[in-house]
Amino acid sequence: MDLDDILALxxxxxxxLELARARRVARTVQSRYDVSLAEGYEIMVDTDLTxxxxxxxxxxxxxxxxxxxxxxxTITWLAGGSARPGRLFWSDEMxxxxxxxxxxRRLTPGTLFDLVHPxxxxxxxxxxxxxxxxxxxxxxxFRVIQPGGRIRHIRxxxxxxxAEDGASGIIATGEDVxxLELARxxxxxxxxRSRMLSADLAVPDVLTGLPTRSYVxxxxxxxxxxxxxxxxxxxxEPANRLPDPLTDEDRDQITVEVAxxxxxxxxxxxxxxxxxSGSWGVLLTxxxxxxxxxxxxxxxxxxxxxDYLFSVRQRPLRLTVSAGVVHFGSDVPxxxxxxxxxxxxxxxxxxxxxxxxxxxxxPVEEKKxxxxxxxxxxxxxxxxxxxxxxxxxVDLQLNQVTRHEILLRVRSDTGEPVAxxxxxxxAERVGEILTVDKWVVDHALELIxxxxxxxxxxxxxxxxSLADPGLLxxxxxxxxxxxxxxxxxxxxxxxxxxIENRNEALAFATGIRKVGCHLALDDFGTGYSTLTHLKQLxxxxxxxxxxxxxxxxxxPASQAVVSMLVKLCHTLGIRxxxxxxxxxxxxxxxxxxxxxxxxxxxxxxxxxxxxxQRAAQTIELELRFPPQCTALG
Amino acid sequence: xxDVEGTAARTPEPADGExxxxxxxxxxxxxxxxxxxxxxxxxxxxxxxxxxxxxxxREMVADALHEAYLRARDKWPKLRDHVRPIGWIxxxxxxxxxxxxxxxxxxxAVPPEDLPPAxxxxxxxxxxxxxxxxxxxxxxxxxxxxxxxxxxxxxxxxEISRIxxxxxxxxxxxxxxxKRGLGELAxxxxxxxxxxxxxxxxxxxxx
Numbered sequence: 001m002d003l004d005d006i007l008a009l010x011x012x013x014x015x016x017l018e019l020a021r022a023r024r025v026a027r028t029v030q031s032r033y034d035v036s037l038a039e040g041y042e043i044m045v046d047t048d049l050t051x052x053x054x055x056x057x058x059x060x061x062x063x064x065x066x067x068x069x070x071x072x073x074t075i076t077w078l079a080g081g082s083a084r085p086g087r088l089f090w091s092d093e094m095x096x097x098x099x100x101x102x103x104x105r106r107l108t109p110g111t112l113f114d115l116v117h118p119x120x121x122x123x124x125x126x127x128x129x130x131x132x133x134x135x136x137x138x139x140x141x142f143r144v145i146q147p148g149g150r151i152r153h154i155r156x157x158x159x160x161x162x163a164e165d166g167a168s169g170i171i172a173t174g175e176d177v178x179x180l181e182l183a184r185x186x187x188x189x190x191x192x193r194s195r196m197l198s199a200d201l202a203v204p205d206v207l208t209g210l211p212t213r214s215y216v217x218x219x220x221x222x223x224x225x226x227x228x229x230x231x232x233x234x235x236x237e238p239a240n241r242l243p244d245p246l247t248d249e250d251r252d253q254i255t256v257e258v259a260x261x262x263x264x265x266x267x268x269x270x271x272x273x274x275x276x277s278g279s280w281g282v283l284l285t286x287x288x289x290x291x292x293x294x295x296x297x298x299x300x301x302x303x304x305x306x307d308y309l310f311s312v313r314q315r316p317l318r319l320t321v322s323a324g325v326v327h328f329g330s331d332v333p334x335x336x337x338x339x340x341x342x343x344x345x346x347x348x349x350x351x352x353x354x355x356x357x358x359x360x361x362x363p364v365e366e367k368k369x370x371x372x373x374x375x376x377x378x379x380x381x382x383x384x385x386x387x388x389x390x391x392x393x394v395d396l397q398l399n400q401v402t403r404h405e406i407l408l409r410v411r412s413d414t415g416e417p418v419a420x421x422x423x424x425x426x427a428e429r430v431g432e433i434l435t436v437d438k439w440v441v442d443h444a445l446e447l448i449x450x451x452x453x454x455x456x457x458x459x460x461x462x463x464x465s466l467a468d469p470g471l472l473x474x475x476x477x478x479x480x481x482x483x484x485x486x487x488x489x490x491x492x493x494x495x496x497x498x499i500e501n502r503n504e505a506l507a508f509a510t511g512i513r514k515v516g517c518h519l520a521l522d523d524f525g526t527g528y529s530t531l532t533h534l535k536q537l538x539x540x541x542x543x544x545x546x547x548x549x550x551x552x553x554x555x556p557a558s559q560a561v562v563s564m565l566v567k568l569c570h571t572l573g574i575r576x577x578x579x580x581x582x583x584x585x586x587x588x589x590x591x592x593x594x595x596x597x598x599x600x601x602x603x604x605x606x607x608x609x610x611x612x613q614r615a616a617q618t619i620e621l622e623l624r625f626p627p628q629c630t631a632l633g
Numbered sequence: 634x635x636d637v638e639g640t641a642a643r644t645p646e647p648a649d650g651e652x653x654x655x656x657x658x659x660x661x662x663x664x665x666x667x668x669x670x671x672x673x674x675x676x677x678x679x680x681x682x683x684x685x686x687x688x689x690x691r692e693m694v695a696d697a698l699h700e701a702y703l704r705a706r707d708k709w710p711k712l713r714d715h716v717r718p719i720g721w722i723x724x725x726x727x728x729x730x731x732x733x734x735x736x737x738x739x740x741x742a743v744p745p746e747d748l749p750p751a752x753x754x755x756x757x758x759x760x761x762x763x764x765x766x767x768x769x770x771x772x773x774x775x776x777x778x779x780x781x782x783x784x785x786x787x788x789x790x791x792e793i794s795r796i797x798x799x800x801x802x803x804x805x806x807x808x809x810x811x812k813r814g815l816g817e818l819a820x821x822x823x824x825x826x827x828x829x830x831x832x833x834x835x836x837x838x839x840x
Contacts (some may be wrong), residue, residue, distance in 0.1 A: 066798020
């Protein structure tokens with residue numbers, strides 16, 4: 001079947017139904033006409049009664065008249081010849097579209113093009129010339145600048161006028177399409193917006209696909225403001241030691257497995273997320289209508305995990321599991337964060353007492369909780385229950401590792417190093433982060449000073465710590481003490497939202513750069529990291545937050561953010577790094593967009609720091625320092 | 634035409650001895666009524682198809698046609714002398730719609746998904762062929778579609794240029810452009826263009 005067949009098939013005599021409809025129209029019209037005759041009112045006819053087919057008049061007049069009847073404006077140009085000069089004129093309607101009173105302006109080609117928006121004039125000229133030279137109709141949209149400076153969108157059809165001796169001129173029929181144009185632009189904008197928008201507020205944890213700590217905290221907070229409920233915190237930890245120590249990858253694999261099991265035990269209907277390394281939060285509210293009590297659920301989760309045999313590199317692994325349950329009413333003063341801390345502490349207590357589940361009927365007193373958090377942090381710091389790891393950072397221009405970020409690991413009670421983010425979150429919230437930061441700076445610089453200092457090292461400092469006026473002195477003294485080359489150091493400010501005292505932060509930033517160190521902003525683009533930091537702080541490097549990088553290949557929105565951030569930073573003289581780089585395609589994209597550094601599992605996982613040439617000598621051995629070396633000492 | 638006769642019958646009988654001119658007028662009116670009814674019946678679907686090749690909204694087209702025909706009935710004594718009174722109807726109904734500018738702009742601002750659904754690739758009967766063609770015509774520039782549909786309804790280039798208020802050069806070009814555009818749309822929908830006639834067996838084979 002081809003177009004002609006379709007055209008032939010569509011070409012039919014009107015059907016009986018269609019004829020009936022036509023007859024009905026005829027009858028209605030006839031009766032309305034008769035009524036008008038009988039009642040003596042006149043039917044308004046504003047159209048010419050001349051037969052359009054036999055109206056003998058030149059084309060320009062005819063087209064202009066038709067345009068006028070449909071309220072369109074015309075501009076007519078008649079080519080000059082040897083006998084007569086060329087003429088250019090517009091209809092009253094067109095004059096008004098251009099913003100002039102009819103008959104107040106004489107047109108020449110020059111003055112006409114002066115009225116067109118300068119950005120469009122060239123295109124209009126080309127189109128008109130093409131229409132004339134090829135002798136075929138055309139269409140052109142452009143903007144005009146009205147006398148008051150207002151800009152309107154106009155759309156014109158251009159047609160060739162023909163006289164006896166061939167093409168004699170051009171007539172443009174047009175109208176003001178500003179409203180249409182705006183509607184079209186808005187439609188295009190909305191389409192782009194919906195394509196770019198990632199509506200998913202609960203950005204899941206990259207590894208497990210479960211909600212993150214901050215999401216769980218927000219949900220708990222919502223529940224305690226509304227209905228109350230219960231929070232179950234489950235703590236998991238490897239129970240037996242394998243011949244080789246667990247690598248970062250192994251831990252990730254276990255985490256994924258635990259998440260999968262947890263999801264099947266709990267079900268999809270309730271909020272459950274990863275709230276810390278080896279720490280899982282499940283929120284039950286009356287609204288969920290969950291068939292079990294929180295205690296029963298906690299017991300069941302613990303039971304399931306205790307019976308579950310995980311496998312790491314073909315070796316069996318069991319988990320030590322305990323759970324804490326916190327019940328809270330709808331009016332408790334404790335925040336979502338507080339309740340989570342209570343849950344974590346309850347789980348810890350349960351394990352210490354060799355119980356499966358520990359239940360708190362109500363949140364702990366604020367003072368006690370604070371005290372417990374503080375003493376835990378102090379205990380960890382003074383017992384040096386930390387380890388320092390280093391993750392390689394690749395310079396995308398040179399395609400080689402030129403830097404390392406020094407990362408903190410907290411040792412659990414069994415000595416297992418775990419990712420510190422929950423610990424750091426707690427330290428930041430209870431105002432003890434400075435203690436931790438000082439420990440990290442001191443020990444990191446000591447390790448760096450012992451090494452060959454061939455790389456460039458990036459050390460994290462919380463934005464909150466910057467408020468301490470003694471920090472700069474502490475850092476510079478540590479640099480001197482350990483003999484570290486300051487040009488090999490970059491201090492990354494994390495949690496810029498927590499910068500309390502901008503003057504103090506600026507003083508630290510300026511001071512640290514005077515010493516010769518570099519300054520970086522971590523996790524840029526999330527939280528409350530503002531662009532003013534880029535303007536006011538002497539930043540050398542910006543690390544784009546991982547949420548923009550993990551979905552970079554799939555999300556045009558992330559690509560747009562990264563591209564523009566790179567452009568912005570480079571304009572400001574700042575280099576750009578990307579975290580959470582997980583595959584080769586992302587690296588290609590980042591390089592293509594001009595990102596300077598990439599860091600992530602693709603380029604290298606965090607490894608325990610080795611000092612000097614002996615690869616086996618790790619920080620785990622190095623950390624048994626005399627106590628006076630520690631920050632607290 | 635019983636309706637027409639009925640209407641004529643309702644007109645009051647001329648008074649005895651009063652002029653026979655009234656009787657003649659009545660007769661003339663009845664004649665015009667009949668003529669007009671035949672004209673509507675013969676032209677309605679044609680005009681409707683022309684207008685609906687540009688405007689999807691059936692009701693709007695029907696309203697405009699109603700008004701145009703009413704005016705035509707009023708001026709029938711004059712219009713009946715036109716070479717093709719249908720041209721006047723197209724003109725009048727078209728201007729009626731075009732003048733209603735706000736409405737037209739709203740219509741054009743409708744997002745594409747509100748336009749008629751894409752036609753099936755399988756065309757079984759006349760009705761489907763017409764709907765397909767109409768959907769394709771609506772995707773063409775309005776002027777192309779109008780010119781094309783009018784030429785299908787049997788108007789010459791000269792007539793089209795006068796009724797639509799275009800130059801004859803434009804009519805020729807638009808007609809060719811419409812044909813080209815339809816060919817492309819047909820090809821996109823999985824049919825073959827009319828030229829070439831290749832691949833016909835394949836597209837038949839799927840049915």
